[in-house]
Amino acid sequence: MSCLSEADQDRILAAVDEAFETQIAFLSDLVRCVSLRGQEADVQSRVEAALLERGYDVSRQTIDPTLIGRHPAFSPATVSYENSWNVIAVQNPAITEGRSLILNAHVDIVPTGDPKRWQDPPFEATRDDDWLYGRGSGDMKAGLSAAIFALDAIRAAGLELTAPVQIHSVVEEEITGNGAAMAVASGLTADVVLIPEPTDEKLVRANSGVIKFAITLHGTPAHPREVSGGVSAIEAAMRLIEHLRQLEARWNEEGAIQPFFHNVENPAALTIGTINGGEWIASVPSCCRFEGRIGFYPGDDPHERVRELEAFVARIAVDDPLIQRCPAPIVEWVGVVHAGYTLAPGSDAEGILAEAHAAAHAPNGPALNSYVMACYLDAAVYAVHAGIPSLVYGPIAENIHAIDERVSLASLRRVTKTIALFAATWCGVRSVADASHLPASHHD
Amino acid sequence: MSCLSEADQDRILAAVDEAFETQIAFLSDLVRCVSLRGQEADVQSRVEAALLERGYDVSRQTIDPTLIGRHPAFSPATVSYENSWNVIAVQNPAITEGRSLILNAHVDIVPTGDPKRWQDPPFEATRDDDWLYGRGSGDMKAGLSAAIFALDAIRAAGLELTAPVQIHSVVEEEITGNGAAMAVASGLTADVVLIPEPTDEKLVRANSGVIKFAITLHGTPAHPREVSGGVSAIEAAMRLIEHLRQLEARWNEEGAIQPFFHNVENPAALTIGTINGGEWIASVPSCCRFEGRIGFYPGDDPHERVRELEAFVARIAVDDPLIQRCPAPIVEWVGVVHAGYTLAPGSDAEGILAEAHAAAHAPNGPALNSYVMACYLDAAVYAVHAGIPSLVYGPIAENIHAIDERVSLASLRRVTKTIALFAATWCGVRSVADASHLPASHHD
Numbered sequence: 001m002s003c004l005s006e007a008d009q010d011r012i013l014a015a016v017d018e019a020f021e022t023q024i025a026f027l028s029d030l031v032r033c034v035s036l037r038g039q040e041a042d043v044q045s046r047v048e049a050a051l052l053e054r055g056y057d058v059s060r061q062t063i064d065p066t067l068i069g070r071h072p073a074f075s076p077a078t079v080s081y082e083n084s085w086n087v088i089a090v091q092n093p094a095i096t097e098g099r100s101l102i103l104n105a106h107v108d109i110v111p112t113g114d115p116k117r118w119q120d121p122p123f124e125a126t127r128d129d130d131w132l133y134g135r136g137s138g139d140m141k142a143g144l145s146a147a148i149f150a151l152d153a154i155r156a157a158g159l160e161l162t163a164p165v166q167i168h169s170v171v172e173e174e175i176t177g178n179g180a181a182m183a184v185a186s187g188l189t190a191d192v193v194l195i196p197e198p199t200d201e202k203l204v205r206a207n208s209g210v211i212k213f214a215i216t217l218h219g220t221p222a223h224p225r226e227v228s229g230g231v232s233a234i235e236a237a238m239r240l241i242e243h244l245r246q247l248e249a250r251w252n253e254e255g256a257i258q259p260f261f262h263n264v265e266n267p268a269a270l271t272i273g274t275i276n277g278g279e280w281i282a283s284v285p286s287c288c289r290f291e292g293r294i295g296f297y298p299g300d301d302p303h304e305r306v307r308e309l310e311a312f313v314a315r316i317a318v319d320d321p322l323i324q325r326c327p328a329p330i331v332e333w334v335g336v337v338h339a340g341y342t343l344a345p346g347s348d349a350e351g352i353l354a355e356a357h358a359a360a361h362a363p364n365g366p367a368l369n370s371y372v373m374a375c376y377l378d379a380a381v382y383a384v385h386a387g388i389p390s391l392v393y394g395p396i397a398e399n400i401h402a403i404d405e406r407v408s409l410a411s412l413r414r415v416t417k418t419i420a421l422f423a424a425t426w427c428g429v430r431s432v433a434d435a436s437h438l439p440a441s442h443h444d
Numbered sequence: 445m446s447c448l449s450e451a452d453q454d455r456i457l458a459a460v461d462e463a464f465e466t467q468i469a470f471l472s473d474l475v476r477c478v479s480l481r482g483q484e485a486d487v488q489s490r491v492e493a494a495l496l497e498r499g500y501d502v503s504r505q506t507i508d509p510t511l512i513g514r515h516p517a518f519s520p521a522t523v524s525y526e527n528s529w530n531v532i533a534v535q536n537p538a539i540t541e542g543r544s545l546i547l548n549a550h551v552d553i554v555p556t557g558d559p560k561r562w563q564d565p566p567f568e569a570t571r572d573d574d575w576l577y578g579r580g581s582g583d584m585k586a587g588l589s590a591a592i593f594a595l596d597a598i599r600a601a602g603l604e605l606t607a608p609v610q611i612h613s614v615v616e617e618e619i620t621g622n623g624a625a626m627a628v629a630s631g632l633t634a635d636v637v638l639i640p641e642p643t644d645e646k647l648v649r650a651n652s653g654v655i656k657f658a659i660t661l662h663g664t665p666a667h668p669r670e671v672s673g674g675v676s677a678i679e680a681a682m683r684l685i686e687h688l689r690q691l692e693a694r695w696n697e698e699g700a701i702q703p704f705f706h707n708v709e710n711p712a713a714l715t716i717g718t719i720n721g722g723e724w725i726a727s728v729p730s731c732c733r734f735e736g737r738i739g740f741y742p743g744d745d746p747h748e749r750v751r752e753l754e755a756f757v758a759r760i761a762v763d764d765p766l767i768q769r770c771p772a773p774i775v776e777w778v779g780v781v782h783a784g785y786t787l788a789p790g791s792d793a794e795g796i797l798a799e800a801h802a803a804a805h806a807p808n809g810p811a812l813n814s815y816v817m818a819c820y821l822d823a824a825v826y827a828v829h830a831g832i833p834s835l836v837y838g839p840i841a842e843n844i845h846a847i848d849e850r851v852s853l854a855s856l857r858r859v860t861k862t863i864a865l866f867a868a869t870w871c872g873v874r875s876v877a878d879a880s881h882l883p884a885s886h887h888d
Binding site for chain 1: 554555557558561583618619654656658662664665666667668669671672673674676678679682685686709710713715716717718719720721722723724725726727728729730731732734735736737739778779817818819820844845846847
């Protein structure tokens with residue numbers, strides 16, 4: 001570690017260990033908040049209180065809907081943001097010498113599916129040996145706790161950062177990315193952003209651009225006794241989904257010549273997330289709507305991909321013998337419409353992260369590996385629209401967006417240490433005599 | 445017409461004509477009642493009042509849920525019947541000489557689909573030249589008005605029936621048939637039942653048995669970045685629906701050797717009426733449920749068809765490479781599970797109906813034609829479980845279960861006349877001096 005003494009490093013690592021049970025308790029509190037879309041206010045209030053207690057300059061940042069359509073970082077939105085706001089915490093040093101840092105994490109979660117399919121209720125934050133269970137435990141409340149407690153550890157080690165640091169606790173990552181977009185559009189910036197998404201302690205080298213659509217088909221309703229007089233909107237939707245698999249295949253094929261993506265299985269990954277059609281068991285259904293997402297490659301213009309998908313649907317609407325009997329399918333954009341990004345190999349930030357990772361895994365840890373994540377990440381907003389190098393690196397988690405989501409606590413401990421060492425090295429540290437502004441629980 | 449004098453016949457036909465605008469007003473009132481499933485109380489109250497006003501012995505008949513599963517006329521039900529009750533009107537003559545008659549009609553309607561797709565709002569009962577528009581106008585509030593006003597016309601002609609007549613204004617035809625089942629299970633019977641469903645002034649020779657199912661698939665939810673680790677419940681449902689088309693084809697093929705069904709296009713008619721799956725746009729969906737119906741032939745045991753469909757689904761669940769990765773599909777029976785029926789050609793009832801039909805169309809009307817209706821009809825309940833010959837014969841209607849449902853008023857007038865002449869001939873009539881018990885509106 002270039003600029004961090006061995007003694008400082010050891011004190012930081014020890015401080016992470018010392019506060020780790022407190023960190024798990026904090027994480028468990030976050031998991032117990034049901035921060036589904038539109039319901040993030042409770043968890044954000046807790047995050048805000050925790051950051052105020054630590055002495056940060058804390059503000060609530062509401063998403064300004066008038067920026068949507070005007071600022072390119074924003075994606076279309078279909079909901080009110082009245083109760084959805086970012087928490088922005090800033091810590092400016094007395095003396096600025098190093099490089100500034102943003103630690104970003106999102107607090108919004110996706111639905112649980114049938115809670116009965118979970119081994120424990122999804123919002124109880126059940127701890128079982130090395131695992132903490134719960135919706136959002138891995139994706140990504142663990143990462144948020146790592147960001148907060150990593151900075152705590154630096155102070156508990158008697159050090160303070162010598163560059164500005166910000167914590168962006170954002171909303172909307174799971175649907176539009178408009179939480180991160182608001183942070184960027186408001187002018188917040190830094191020399192690097194680190195986002196502890198659940199990456200199995202690997203670094204994200206690139207991610208895919210993603211567009212999220214809703215497509216509505218209208219059929220011709222009819223009585224079952226005269227099926228041939230009707231056109232089933234559900235059947236038309238099923239056919240259109242089948243056709244869209246061709247588009248997925250074509251976009252997947254493009255991956256073969258993309259840097260970093262040639263070994264990714266199914267990089268475009270068309271997924272149909274919801275479908276709702278019909279209103280009566282014994283009528284030929286008049287309407288069917290499905291929602292989904294599809295991915296593409298860094299450097300691709302997402303709006304060009306939007307046009308490509310719309311043109312594909314329009315062509316199918318003419319060519320398919322069933323769908324041509326329906327009014328034109330209605331394509332709506334109801335979530336993220338965003339480019340992917342690539343983290344150029346060989347950056348100073350990556351080198352420092354690799355050293356921190358090694359130190360946190362000492363004595364015999366694995367080297368820092370990188371991989372491609374074929375999904376949307378808020379990192380893309382910082383990388384594409386603010387030109388900030390974006391490191392996505394976080395703990396081992398399983399079953400995100402699935403049943404029995406869980407995060408490894410041993411991994412979370414290592415990741416917290418890695419982030420602490422990364423921040424200390426990237427921003428620089430100096431000794432402080434007095435650490436009494438830390439909350440009491442950190443002196444237990 | 446065997447036992448009806450030409451003078452009586454003319455008086456009955458004239459009485460239908462005279463009250464026809466009143467009948468249209470009554471029908472329009474019925475159409476304005478939004479009698480969707482569970483919301484039939486309003487329309488039934490109006491029917492009850494109209495029948496009380498006419499001097500019938502009227503009672504409300506609640507469906508007894510404890511009979512479901514015990515009495516074979518009943519189908520599975522999934523809703524409360526608290527606000528859904530039949531109206532039963534009985535008129536017993538002073539002297540019984542002829543044969544008794546039940547006139548049955550259902551008041552429940554199916555949803556409208558998007559009302560904006562209707563040329564006029566679906567519950568305004570808009571009249572445009574020969575057509576009365578509205579959900580339920582054809583299926584089958586027009587038929588109910590025909591039954592009531594046909595009997596009115598007989599009395600207005602100075603006649604009274606010489607056999608018992610009942611009007612069964614029932615609920616639940618569109619989903620379970622349990623309204624008619626309750627009427628039959630309560631012991632109500634007659635020598636014939638006539639049901640003025642919208643049949644384009646033709647007689648139903650046979651109908652199909654029908655079973656209505658809901659099938660739930662559970663998948664393995666996953667994040668789009670690891671699609672291969674998940675199993676999409678929506679995709680599994682789409683595949684199962686495709687497989688079920690094979691079952692439909694097989695059951696359709698059986699029609700070739702069925703009396704009356706060999707010329708019916710798609711007699712089994714698998715229709716998928718609703719589908720609902722997934723809960724998040726960017727997750728591999730964990731659950732998908734669809735509802736539908738499929739038909740078969742008179743004489744088939746519906747419970748055997750239930751077992752056949754369940755066995756088919758169970759085999760697919762083993763054989764299909766995607767569905768075999770899901771828990772076993774859950775098949776539920778959520779609507780009618782009922783046999784079809786055949787009206788044996790050559791009955792006296794059919795002969796009398798044909799003569800009444802000809803007289804109502806005189807001088808140059810078409811002969812009474814018969815056809816197969818490949819859907820569930822309440823007539824099957826009377827035919828199968830009470831052994832009552834069932835005549836299904838009613839007006840010309842278009843777009844039932846569809847957009848812009850409408851009934852032909854000229855046809856409704858003819859059908860009302862046909863029913864009146866049929867009832868007078870079937871039950872027999874005698875002159876009465878005093879018709880003052882009819883409501884005032886019939887003397888306008």
